[in-house]
Amino acid sequence: MYVMTIDQRGSTGDVDRVPGLLEELDALSTSGRFERSVGDEVQGVVEHPDEVVEIALHALRSGHWYVGIGVGEVDQPLPASPREGSGPAFVAARAAVDRAKAAAAHVPLAVVAGGARRGRSVPAPAAAAPAQNGAPGSEGAKACANAEAVLRLIGRLVQDRTAAQWKVVDVLRSVRQGQAGGHGGHGSQKIAAQKLGITEQSVSRAVLRSGWQEEWAARPAAAMLLSFAHDSTEGDR
Secondary structure (H helix, E strand, O other): OEEEEEEEOOHHHOOOOHHHHHHHHHHHOOOOEEEEEEOOEEEEEEOOHHHHHHHHHHHHHHOOEEEEEEEOOOOOOOOOOHHHOOOHHHHHHHHHHHHHHHOOOOOOEEEEEOOOOOOOOOOOOOOOOOOOOOOOOOHHHHHHHHHHHHHHHHHHHHHHOOHHHHHHHHHHHHHHHOOOOOOOOHHHHHHHHHHHOOOHHHHHHHHHHHOHHHHHHHHHHHHHHHHHHHHHHHHOO
């Protein structure tokens, strides 16, 4: 399982953005349920790694959230409320969001492996060594570090897009969802240009500069690494 803890950035000087995020997450995830945990923070348990990728990138897009992903076991049966959940992945998610805050100047996302149940907990990573997570040297920790690295690379593409580029990307995505595959190919770009009332060349430039195709090529890799991290974390016990 994957436990995601998402905390609002700069909440003391901003409006409460939790209700809007919860509404958005409800539409993004079929395997998880999110709710406010405390303050301006939401938490949820997600089953599928591709949904973790989708949710993480969606949260990073706005620039308003720290994203922590805990990987590993959760106590069963799951309670009706994520706030009442427990297990190593919940502890890891807390460590992850705290470490994401330390990376706020970069891409505020972290992935941490849940420690084994038998006498092992997830230590909070030292500020001087932000790349470490989980039990140092464990396969789960290494796998989580790899997943985190790829998610941060994709997250940088998402964070750096301009509003004009997002306008094109959002239309391309809606077109893609109505077609059988493809991520911004020639046919999709032509349709997007017609919908936006701009030239196909303008769409092509926005696709190139936004990293749209690179993002969608890398998403499956990020999901695969999260899946491997989960399996490795389970194997560490």
